[in-house]
Amino acid sequence: MAHRGFSLEGLENTMVAFEGAVELGYRYVETDVHATRDGVVVAFHDHSLDRLTDRVGRIPDLSWREVSRARIGARPQPVPQLEELLGAWPDLRVNIDIKSPGAILPLARVIERTRAHDRVCIASFSDQRRREGLMRLTRPVVTSAGQTTAARFRAAAALPPLVRTPVVARVLAGVDGLQVPVRRSGVEVVTPTTVEAAQEVGAFVHVWTVNEVPEMVRLLDLGVDGIVTDRADLLKEVLQARGEWLG
Template sequence: MARRRPEHPPVPYLLNSQPGPLHGRPLAFAHRGADPRRENTMAAFRRAVELGFRYLEIDVRTAACGTLVVFHDETLERATDGVGALSEHTWEQLAALGVGPDREPLVRFEDLLTTWDDVHLNVDLKDAEAVDEFARLVEEHQAHDRVLAASFNDARRHRVARRLTRSVATSGGWLSTALIVLLGPLGLMHWVQERAATVDCVQVPVSQGPIRVVKPAFIRRCHRAGLQVHVWVVDDPARMHRLLDLGVDGLMTDDAEALAEVMAVRSVWPQR
């Protein structure tokens, strides 16, 4: 039986923090669409949404023409049949490339943002240039409650906040998360909390190198500070169950079917 989750401050993006069918339940995130063969493509996203996912974790990078593209790597070789840095190609050039064996097309962030009005996007801003265009599109489509701005670089999160007329959800970058992991056990969580006041959650791996991050004490510290804990990337059902038993607030996976089955057993599913 999963532990009872504490009450978190209500955040519109985090549907488990406010009244509704997901209140107090763990959230399920489809990491890059949760289909590694065709990651960050509309085919992967549609499949995840059809399975019942309401949260899609995505990455965005800026093309040479300024278009915001849903893509993880700095270069094109691993995931597409193109070569070179994505930032050196225009959207017209990128649109001709294919991902995976079926050559699924790349996706513009704006197209994904406007495909569903009830799907939430966990957006990892992969380059500094992405900040302005991301903020512009969120403003244009009034999508503030449907996006979370994430980045390993905390400065990008702060720049996003300065460019928006109202706030969006955010997760901590490397610095703020490292402070919680390293200084929290020393009794300095109050000091850390003051510096992470604009963060709504931490999104972390189970371990970082030799350091075990997701431990009961870490989860308790985050919850006392009003922060949700989302864990990536978890594909093994047994590990999913163990983490949910510890009280984590969300899981990100590359195996959409596995997480859907676990959530169906333990929580509300589908989440759409």
């Protein structure tokens, strides 16, 4: 999965980056969303424009007109609306990380308006934010666990095998899978045990953000279902070499 699209020029979460991923043959991209003061959903990671653009200000405090004037990178690119991304490639699957509470309702409206239910995965570090987003949709969508559920899963996965499966199933009820880092606070999150525990109850395991080839290979050998990467070019080469590229 192409993390914020694919760009070696620092043009993350721009239409140029998403196009770069599509041109490589990717069918899945990841993005983040915030909503402007007037309810426009933008594909942008940070809460403010300060780090990535030539403008400053918190996105929830700015109108779309103000945000639309910002430019990203040395090859200046505008901040895209999520609806623009969904409309540009109707078959593209989009993993959407809800970054702020104010984006929940506007995001639901975009998904409903574009009828994108079958090609989005809703994610958030906040389980509450994720659940609130799902409640506002008229049809189910794929969703992944937030941090609290992921922590509960790790505890359940450590149980003896005979009792593990039903506990893991209860913990992951209501989500389709996990999107987790390789390790958190020095503790390994993605291990043979955690991958097996998730998959035996039908949950996928996606790992972020993996940019080194040896680590990609190691995780694929573990049997993870997906890798989220800034180096979509390298991941494609790895998958092609293994005969696993599906682009």
